[in-house]
Amino acid sequence: MIIVMKAGAGKKDRDEVVKRIKELGYKPHIIHGTTRDVIGAIGDERAKLVLQSLENMHGVExxxxxxQPYKLASSEVKHEPSQVKVGDSVVIGGSRVVVMxxxxxxxxxxQIIESARLVKExxxxxxxxxxxxPRTSPYSFQGLEEEGLKMLAKARDLTGLPFVTEVINPETVDLVADYADMLQIGARNSxxxxxxxxxxxCGKPILLKRGMAMTIQEFLMSAEYIMSEGNQGVVLCERGIRTFETATRNTLDLSAIPVLKLKTHLPVVIDPSHGxxxxxxxxxxxxxxxxxxADGLIVEVHPDPERASSDGPQSLKPKKFAAMMQKLRLFAEADGRSL
Structure with missing residues (x-):
């Protein structure tokens, strides 16, 4: 259930509603809107009619x-699009298309400092x-782990670019969150x-990638798992699904953009490299x-893709990336947005 507060209802009214929701055995989630607050009450669906009594409380509209089975991610809960802040200055979901x-x-x-400098330019x-x-083969390069995080942090310090990086198991979430501005959940872990x-x-914004065989409803239910723990800073990432087609690594489902924009208030990012x-x-x-x-893009760029430890064939060289960015501005401007 969602409890819609009246426009102008104060903090005291909201706190009383939150208190009553807890007393009824439900978990409250406050979602701040532009004109009024909405409180999601999440819990046992079988007894949800008891929440109707909240209509009699002061400040409740x-x-x-x-x-929908996904409650907090649904556009039924929040009609206006959400914006997710990353670092001190980046906002995903606004009038600017964010390029990672x-x-x-x-x-x-x-390598990472040179890459950061070139993509920023x-x-x-x-x-x-x-x-x-996370690699399909146990013999493939598995990453530099904490040393890699330190290198990413140094690249951020030198360029001012906040960074997103993948976390692959619960045991390393706190470690990655200590360094990263945004945590990525990859397709295999969705x-x-x-x-x-x-x-x-963890308190950090999350980039959630769609699983390679996930329906959109399953994708949003994964977002719901994150949001139900109190983290509303979720950004959805379409990275292609597995089909019978072999001409591309995956089939990039661009139709997911308008579908997600209709069904959810969360920002949507596209990964054309993996797609x-x-x-x-x-x-x-x-x-x-x-x-x-799309609210943003996540693109693989490597200064020397022929020698890349992973995903070289799908990585753009810096000059090609720069040329793409120049043309991309025209598409953003045609939609009344910017890069």
Whole structure:
């Protein structure tokens, strides 16, 4: 159920409602709107009619059932789009298209600092790079772990770019959160519910990637796991799903953008690098994603992709990335936005 507060209802009224929700055995989640607050009451669906009594409380406008199984992520709870702040200055979900760029893996201090400098010069607003890498083969490069996190932090200090990096198990969430501005949940972990709960408690914004065989409802239920732990700073990332097609690494589902924009208030980011697996296709998919309304992009850029430890074939060289960014501005401006 969602409890819609009246416009102008004060903190005292809201606190009384929150207290009563807890007394009834439900977990309250306050969502601040532009004109009024909404309180989600999450708990046992079988006894939810008891919450109707809250309509009689001072400051309450209405009590409305949430029809979707994902409660906090649903646009029924919050009609206006959410904005997620990363670091001190980056906002995902506003009028600016946020571009996160950098190598798949952190390989050395020189490599990640050079990458950060080059993507910033081209107009990127965030740095991406993996310190922990979940790989299909146990013999593939697994990442530099904490040393990689330290290198990412140094690159941030030198360039001012906040960074997003992947966390792959609950045991390292606190470690990664100590360094990173934003934590990424990769496709392979998108239904690792223990991990989702843990990042929901970490206090840092989360970039949640869609699983390679996930329906959109399953995707949003994973977001719900994070949000139900108190973390409302979730950004959804479409990175392609597995189909019968072999011409691309995955099938990048750009139709997910308008679907998610209708069903949820959370920002949506597109990963054309993993979505296609080939650098030739990355720029066209970036243009299409922005035209379809994506709030951001996460793009793999490597100064020497031929020698990359992972995902070299889908990584753009810095010059190609810079050229793409120049053209991308035109698509953003056509939609009344900026880079």
């Amino acid at each position: 209405s009590v409305v059932p949430i029809l 760029a950098g190598p798949c893996s952190v390989e050395s201090e020189e 081209a107009g990127a607003t965030m740095l991406r790079g993996g310190a922990f890498k 239904q690792n519910f223990a991990l989702l709960k843990k990042v929901g408690q 296609t697996g080939n650098y030739h296709y990355v720029a066209p998919m970036c243009y299409a994603a922005v035209a379809a309304g």
